[in-house]
Amino acid sequence: MKLDCTLVPSTLRIFPNDALPARSLSSIDAALNERFSFQLGLRADEAVRVRVSLVGPEGWSLRVRRVGFVPMPHHNTLIIRDPLDTDGLGRIPGFVPDPLFDESEFSLPQSETNAFWFTVTPSAGADPGRHRLQVTVETFDEKGNPAGRPRRLALIVRLHNVRLAKRSGFHVTHWLYTDCLMDRYGTDGFDEKFWRILPAYLRNVVEHGQDTIYVPMFTPPLDGVKRPSQLLRVKRRKGGGYEFDWTDVRRYVRLAKKCGLGTFEWCHLFAQWGCRHALRIYEGQGKDEKLLWPEETPATSPIYRDFLAQLLPELRAFLRDERILGASLFHLSDEPSGEEARVNYAAAKSMLVGIAPWMRFIDAVSEIEFGKGGLIDTPVPSIHTALDFHAAGISSWCYYCCGPRGPFLQHLLDTPLAKVAMHGFLFWRWPFLGFLHWGLNYWNQRGTRTPIDPFAVCDAGAWPIWAYGDTFLIYPGPDGPIDSMRWEVFAEAMQDYALLQTLGVARDNAILAPLRSFSDFPKDAEWRIAARRRLFALAERSAL
Numbered sequence: 001m002k003l004d005c006t007l008v009p010s011t012l013r014i015f016p017n018d019a020l021p022a023r024s025l026s027s028i029d030a031a032l033n034e035r036f037s038f039q040l041g042l043r044a045d046e047a048v049r050v051r052v053s054l055v056g057p058e059g060w061s062l063r064v065r066r067v068g069f070v071p072m073p074h075h076n077t078l079i080i081r082d083p084l085d086t087d088g089l090g091r092i093p094g095f096v097p098d099p100l101f102d103e104s105e106f107s108l109p110q111s112e113t114n115a116f117w118f119t120v121t122p123s124a125g126a127d128p129g130r131h132r133l134q135v136t137v138e139t140f141d142e143k144g145n146p147a148g149r150p151r152r153l154a155l156i157v158r159l160h161n162v163r164l165a166k167r168s169g170f171h172v173t174h175w176l177y178t179d180c181l182m183d184r185y186g187t188d189g190f191d192e193k194f195w196r197i198l199p200a201y202l203r204n205v206v207e208h209g210q211d212t213i214y215v216p217m218f219t220p221p222l223d224g225v226k227r228p229s230q231l232l233r234v235k236r237r238k239g240g241g242y243e244f245d246w247t248d249v250r251r252y253v254r255l256a257k258k259c260g261l262g263t264f265e266w267c268h269l270f271a272q273w274g275c276r277h278a279l280r281i282y283e284g285q286g287k288d289e290k291l292l293w294p295e296e297t298p299a300t301s302p303i304y305r306d307f308l309a310q311l312l313p314e315l316r317a318f319l320r321d322e323r324i325l326g327a328s329l330f331h332l333s334d335e336p337s338g339e340e341a342r343v344n345y346a347a348a349k350s351m352l353v354g355i356a357p358w359m360r361f362i363d364a365v366s367e368i369e370f371g372k373g374g375l376i377d378t379p380v381p382s383i384h385t386a387l388d389f390h391a392a393g394i395s396s397w398c399y400y401c402c403g404p405r406g407p408f409l410q411h412l413l414d415t416p417l418a419k420v421a422m423h424g425f426l427f428w429r430w431p432f433l434g435f436l437h438w439g440l441n442y443w444n445q446r447g448t449r450t451p452i453d454p455f456a457v458c459d460a461g462a463w464p465i466w467a468y469g470d471t472f473l474i475y476p477g478p479d480g481p482i483d484s485m486r487w488e489v490f491a492e493a494m495q496d497y498a499l500l501q502t503l504g505v506a507r508d509n510a511i512l513a514p515l516r517s518f519s520d521f522p523k524d525a526e527w528r529i530a531a532r533r534r535l536f537a538l539a540e541r542s543a544l
Helices: 178-185 192-207 246-259 302-321 339-355 366-376 386-391 424-429 485-503 525-543
Strands: 005-011 027-031 038-045 048-055 059-072 094-101 105-108 114-121 129-140 151-160 171-174 210-215 233-236 242-245 263-266 329-331 361-365 378-380 436-437 473-476 482-483
Touching: 005 151, 027 038, 027 485, 027 525, 038 105, 038 129, 038 151, 038 233, 038 366, 038 485, 048 059, 048 114, 094 482, 114 129, 114 485, 129 246, 151 525, 171 210, 171 263, 178 192, 178 302, 192 246, 192 482, 210 246, 339 366, 339 436, 366 386, 424 485, 482 485, 485 525
Parallel strands: 027 151, 171 436, 210 263, 263 329, 361 378
Antiparallel strands: 005 038, 038 114, 048 105, 048 129, 059 094, 059 114, 129 151, 233 242, 473 482
């Protein structure tokens, strides 16, 4: 039997029919407290059982996972002009490597390339300098007997005398859908089973550089009528008015804080795409789906205004009690566009300012007219227009959703991982305040309550409008999330942001000069490796 084994960077997808790279990864540069990843590519001329292990310095965190595949029937970008912009050319349609399973042993098929993913975190007391990691590959026949000698591969890790400070001044959020958790894990709303599964997802986003979490005080008015997932219990009073029970909202917020989240996005208060209608709000928490008012109720109707006039003072008191008023972000409507939407948005905001002048609003919007004159306090433009907001002096976040594609930054299933790894450098290049993405775990068919199998359907059944890989970055596991390669590389990219911030690199530093826009930037893995080495060298010279 011939078995080929090669160490590979985390920024390379290994497709089933790929030949292994001719050169093996030999070294990685990292900060003292930086988590990093690499892969082991495997290919044999006959089927064999393999077991993989990783050994490193004492006290280091070492995790081994198997790279799985998901089907991708089409490329997301229909016209591909630059091979560096799209992965899988000549292999899609086909199977794309993405989910990472906590397995260190499996049956390697004949003449099929597979991979294992290694995640490493140095110990708290790790010293600067060279450290050695060793990967061992053992093979077994169908009876479980050793088949040949173990293969051993070494990787040198150069830890630099830099300790990353916690990122500040730049928020990151990917929306977590509690309704999808309820469907996937068979919970009856906010029951104890739900509260047992939720922490694993909250910890996961923190581990991947996210500091902000969406709070479904009410069922999010996003992409169709969702299964009720309303944290706030609402009861009509007999004499008129409403009673609010904040028990589950408080439990959600405190659990998020315990898991390491510090900023809270509150549910959009009006219908999606322009504030035409009031939010769908249920009596109780929506188990019987009894609405407080008809779904077509106008956004600024008296009945909704009266409801908000009772709700928002209680919300403010709750935020003060939980000491998160200053760490809260408020939404009106997601992705408004056009003149009618601007008029409706302005009317809704005016109504809320009259009720709750302490609120400031942040929303995804790409038309610069929404950013002018303070119509939206903090706009979140698409990366397609975000630099126009920056040029106009409008302080903003940035986002992407479904598009733009092609040359633009993304983390889709066919976005080259070397491009995914550029998020941190690009976010640092301009003084944006945060990044928003809608699809952490949208495991439904587009705009419906119908669950899909995310290991088989990666576009919510809506390609080409919705892209493969846009709807989620994590997969559902038995007891919590299963990471994707894209999610892991995104997390590493956010450490690049922390590195740049820790070192105080000027945004106009010559190192960053090749980053000209969210579509015009270096897209080969070598540029980022070289840039990081220059940053480490800069830090070490400054320390002399």
